[in-house]
Amino acid sequence: MLATLSKREKFWSTLQQPVCNSNHSTNTLRFLSALDNEWKIITVQLKPTWDQSGFVYRILLSDKTNRKIEEFILPRTKENEIILERYDLLPCVK
Numbered sequence: 001m002l003a004t005l006s007k008r009e010k011f012w013s014t015l016q017q018p019v020c021n022s023n024h025s026t027n028t029l030r031f032l033s034a035l036d037n038e039w040k041i042i043t044v045q046l047k048p049t050w051d052q053s054g055f056v057y058r059i060l061l062s063d064k065t066n067r068k069i070e071e072f073i074l075p076r077t078k079e080n081e082i083i084l085e086r087y088d089l090l091p092c093v094k
Helices: 007-015 026-036 078-086
Strands: 040-048 055-063 068-075
Touching: 026 055, 026 068, 026 078
Parallel strands: none
Antiparallel strands: 040 055, 055 068
């Protein structure tokens, strides 16, 4: 299937491949992989979960090379807060 995809689609498909075993969530590892591949953070929003039992981060990333925008939903965890603090993008919660 990858043979029929464009270069841009191949790159995004690569990010979607299963990752190795880790203590981090799959979405967190994909998010870090995108950042490592020079994707840029556009916005970070703190949103309630669908069942209103907690919060998640809604993050939009941009790949300027391929003019693509992707959305990541990450759980509100200490590890994700630390990652976002490194980028000075942690939204304030009042």
